[in-house]
Amino acid sequence: MEDDPEPIPDEALDTVRRFTRLVWGEKNLRGAWPLVDGTFRQCWAQQWLYPIRDEVRAEGFDPDEVVAAFCSSRPDHPVWTPFEQGQLRILASMGDLDKWPIPLHRQRITDDVDLVFLVPTVAPGGGIPPGGFMEGQSVLVRQTADGWRILSLWSDHVIPEPGWPPRLA
Secondary structure (H helix, E strand, O other), rough: OOOOEEEOOHHHHHHHHHHHHHHHOOOOOOHHHHEEEEHHHHHHHHHHHHHHHHHHOOOOOOOHHHHHHHHOEEEEOOOOOHHHHHHHHHHOOOOOHOOOOOOOOEEEEEEOEEEEEEEOOHHHHOOOOOOOOOOEEEEEEEEEEOOHHHHEOOOOOOHHHHHOOOOOO
């Protein structure tokens, strides 16, 4: 008899569900930002700023200072609003993720990083069969001293790396 698959930790599921509710349900990225891992905050800001660095500089802002402001769990910077509005449009194009079920079988990437997969429909038994494939949205979560945090929305295995440009996928 095979061992039952390990379930995703409840705290990790709670973080993903709160994040998806705030972002896709309430359209409130600022409210969800404290649930985002610090590395992902930095990379997300760099990814957004990278193609518009010259325009941001022309407006009198240093891109590195903008990123530093966005690394806060409560960012307070004049360019936050355009960032949030643009990102919410992009995220909305992924679907209504706040309504998508989450297969409950744990998929560890590293000792402190798990893959949580949101799917439009869930397979019988609540999991993805071994070797099976389902369309959906990958979310990496990392266990930190402050609890589980969203580490990536753009890869099922790549740990984000800050830089100009950052590595997200």
